[in-house]
Amino acid sequence: MKAIIAAAAISLMGAAQVSAEGIEIRRSGNTPSVMGNAKNFSGHAVVSPLLPPNESTRANLGQVDFTPGARTAWHTHPAGQLLIVTAGKGWVQEEGKTRQEIAPGDVVWIPATVRHWHGATSTSPMSHLAMTYMVNGKNVDWQELVSDEQYQ
Ligand code: MN
Numbered sequence: 001m002k003a004i005i006a007a008a009a010i011s012l013m014g015a016a017q018v019s020a021e022g023i024e025i026r027r028s029g030n031t032p033s034v035m036g037n038a039k040n041f042s043g044h045a046v047v048s049p050l051l052p053p054n055e056s057t058r059a060n061l062g063q064v065d066f067t068p069g070a071r072t073a074w075h076t077h078p079a080g081q082l083l084i085v086t087a088g089k090g091w092v093q094e095e096g097k098t099r100q101e102i103a104p105g106d107v108v109w110i111p112a113t114v115r116h117w118h119g120a121t122s123t124s125p126m127s128h129l130a131m132t133y134m135v136n137g138k139n140v141d142w143q144e145l146v147s148d149e150q151y152q
Helices: 002-013
Strands: 045-051 059-066 081-087 088-096 099-100 107-110 115-122 126-133
Touching: 059 081, 081 088, 088 107, 115 126
Parallel strands: none
Antiparallel strands: 045 059, 059 126, 081 107, 081 126, 088 099, 088 115
């Protein structure tokens, strides 16, 4: 019976990949965190990979922890990015617009190709989850660092 159900599920899903293992739980802290690359981040940012893209999500999920003053470089995402602030207080800025404060529980949608940066405020740390959608194996185009004048 189980085999019949499984076969039916596979035929319904067509060419999509079917996981033989079922639900996957990635335990917190099991994937090594890395320091944000100094080319792409000012100050200290820790990037923790949480879940790589798969056929269903087509997005990379990660956590970024910024110390006060730390922020991304200017960048764009080819298919957009979803941020969920989990701790602290942060800033996000779209080029040509006023910087906005973000706080825990805030959900931020950054549309494709919009030039922006995000990070902590100058006096608070900030952590966010980032779901970054992939196009042709790519999910970000990094540009120049955000200057202190632009940040303040
Ligand atoms: Mn971004």
